[in-house]
Each structure stands twice: as structure tokens, then as C-alpha cells.
Amino acid sequence: xxxxxxxxxxxxxxxxxxxxxxxxxxxxxxxxxxxxxxxxxxxxxxxxxxxxxxxxxxxxxxxxxxxxxxxxxxxxxxxx
Amino acid sequence: xxxxxxxxxxxxxxxxxxxxxxxxxxxxxxxxxxxxxxxxxxxxxxxxxxxxxxxxxxxxxxxxxxxxxxxxxxxxxxxxxxxxxxxxxxxxxxxxxxxxxxxxxxxxxxxxxxxxxxxxxxxxxxxxxxxxxxxxxxxxxxxxxxxxxxxxxxxxxxxxxxxxxxxxxxxxxxxxxxxxxxxxxxxxxxxxxxxxxxxxxxxxxxxxxxxxxxxxxxxxxxxxxxxx
Numbered sequence: 001x002x003x004x005x006x007x008x009x010x011x012x013x014x015x016x017x018x019x020x021x022x023x024x025x026x027x028x029x030x031x032x033x034x035x036x037x038x039x040x041x042x043x044x045x046x047x048x049x050x051x052x053x054x055x056x057x058x059x060x061x062x063x064x065x066x067x068x069x070x071x072x073x074x075x076x077x078x079x080x
Numbered sequence: 081x082x083x084x085x086x087x088x089x090x091x092x093x094x095x096x097x098x099x100x101x102x103x104x105x106x107x108x109x110x111x112x113x114x115x116x117x118x119x120x121x122x123x124x125x126x127x128x129x130x131x132x133x134x135x136x137x138x139x140x141x142x143x144x145x146x147x148x149x150x151x152x153x154x155x156x157x158x159x160x161x162x163x164x165x166x167x168x169x170x171x172x173x174x175x176x177x178x179x180x181x182x183x184x185x186x187x188x189x190x191x192x193x194x195x196x197x198x199x200x201x202x203x204x205x206x207x208x209x210x211x212x213x214x215x216x217x218x219x220x221x222x223x224x225x226x227x228x229x230x231x232x233x234x235x236x237x238x239x240x241x242x243x244x245x246x247x248x249x250x251x252x253x254x255x256x257x258x259x260x261x262x263x264x265x266x267x268x269x270x271x272x273x274x275x276x277x278x279x280x281x282x283x284x285x286x287x288x289x290x291x292x293x294x295x296x297x298x299x300x301x302x303x304x305x306x307x308x
Contacts, residue, residue: 012229013182013227013229014182014185014227016183016185016186016187016259017183017187019185020186020187065136065140065141065144066136068140068173070178070179070227070228070229071180071182071227
């Protein structure tokens with residue numbers, strides 16, 4: 001099974017990449033840009049038959065390693 | 081005083097910090113991150129560098145290195161533990177210090193001397209300094225922008241957990257260096273401390289500043305269990 005873990009920055013936590021990119025877009029003339037934020041996608045392949053068990057494991061991986069709860073949030077999506 | 085200087089794959093400041101600790105009378109030993117035994121260590125240093133290539137997040141993978149269980153046990157038992165730069169990042173990822181690091185405001189890698197003011201002397205890193213001392217120490221990082229949610233940040237400041245703050249030439253708090261004014265913090269017990277600039281690189285006049293010595297002297301005095 002393949003899962004997509006999407007990590008995003010929590011609201012209110014500084015996102016210097018996003019702020020800088022938003023500034024660059026406005027410099028290019030896109031004045032309507034009010035914000036940009038960065039995240040990351042991580043694809044995780046699992047050799048597990050049970051879907052519920054697999055989701056539970058991926059969520060646990062996010063909580064232990066893949067995301068830092070101080071600054072990040074995550075979602076988990078089953079791709080195939 | 082036996083001091084374990086932990087070496088992760090990608091650490092690169094272990095010899096510098098060991099050199100300075102030796103000059104201060106400590107007995108530094110380089111300990112590889114796969115070792116699990118820190119028996120007899122009077123203090124622990126997590127040095128600067130790029131542990132595990134900074135992959136995923138700085139410090140995120142190092143925090144699960146086999147040696148870290150022992151580091152956590154020592155930290156809980158009151159052993160002095162300091163993290164410098166990448167070592168600070170590892171301590172936050174491990175939950176031994178609050179907060180996290182994000183990219184510098186302006187997205188620049190910063191490599192220059194900065195000024196930091198001592199805000200609290202209630203820690204293994206600052207006990208020999210005086211509140212108000214301004215130290216000139218090199219900063220060398222890309223992810224040095226300390227962040228913490230508003231409530232926890234207020235609690236950290238309230239309990240005197242902020243040890244060092246970036247200041248400008250006039251002594252005013254300066255967040256324009258990398259986005260935060262916080263350069264060093266400690267846990268509630270004061271035995272675990274992190275500092276973003278490198279005191280070991282400002283420990284001899286030849287290096288342009290010896291202002292960092294007081295921080296490492298504080299650490300050595302803490303290991304020796306000298307009265308504060």
C-alpha cells in the first residue's frame with residue numbers, strides 16, 4: 001500500500017520560505033497574492049494487508065518522526 | 081570530569097569543543113552515536129554540524145540515534161547537557177528543550193559574529209556569567225530561527241528559560257539577524273541548555289573573541305558540581 005503524507009506548517013508559526021515567495025510573486029505583479037505557505041509530501045510504501053492497521057501505522061510514524069507537532073500538522077491519504 | 085561529546089554522522093564541531101573543554105580541565109571523550117553506554121559521564125555535549133545530513137528536519141533523525149536514550153536518562157537525572165547549534169536543534173526535536181527551529185528570516189545562511197546578551201544565569205551554560213553581559217560569538221546556521229507558540233513562549237520567558245538574546249550594538253533586542261531574538265534557552269531544571277551561536281569558536285583571542293569561554297566555563301563548573 002502506498003500512502004501520501006502531507007506535512008504543512010501550523011498557523012501562526014513563521015514560514016520564511018512562504019513569506020519570501022509571496023513577496024517575490026507580488027514583485028512579479030501578482031498583487032492579489034495574500035500568502036504562500038510551504039509543506040512537503042512524503043510517499044510511504046507499506047507491506048501490510050489490513051488498511052486500518054496500515055493507516056494506524058502511518059499516523060504513528062507521523063507523530064513519532066515525520067512531523068514535528070511544535071510547528072507542523074499532517075494528513076494521511078491512501079493512494080493505492 | 082568526564083564529558084561525553086556525541087558524534088553523529090555529519091557532526092563537525094566535536095574536535096573544537098573537545099579542545100576547549102580540555103583546556104578548561106575537563107576530560108572530553110568522543111562518543112559515537114551508536115554507543116549506548118554513557119556510564120560515568122559528568123556532562124554531555126551535542127556539538128554542531130549537520131547530523132544525518134539535516135534530512136527531514138534538522139535534528140529529527142539524530143534524536144532517534146541509539147545514544148539518545150542515554151542522553152535523555154542523564155538529562156532527567158540532572159546531568160549537565162548542552163547542545164550547540166545543531167546540538168540545540170537535536171535537543172528540541174528530542175523534546176528535552178521546548179520549541180523548534182525554522183529557516184532564517186530572509187533565507188540566508190548566516191556565518192558571522194553576533195552579539196548576545198545574558199538574560200538568565202540559572203543554567204549550566206550561564207551560571208558563571210552575569211545578567212547583562214554582552215558576548216560576541218559566531219553564528220553559523222541556516223535553521224536558527226527559534227519558534228514556539230505564543231503561550232509556551234510566554235511561559236518560557238516567565239520562568240527565566242531564555243538564557244541568551246541577540247542584541248544590536250546599542251544593546252536592544254535584535255530580531256533582524258535571523259528572525260528571533262532567542263539565542264539560547266534552558267529547561268526548567270536548568271541542567272539542559274541549547275545555544276545557537278558557537279561558544280567554542282570564540283574561546284581564544286587568536287579566534288577574534290574569547291567571549292564564549294564563560295559559557296563553557298559555566299558548563300565545566302556545573303560538571304564539577306562547584307557551588308554556584
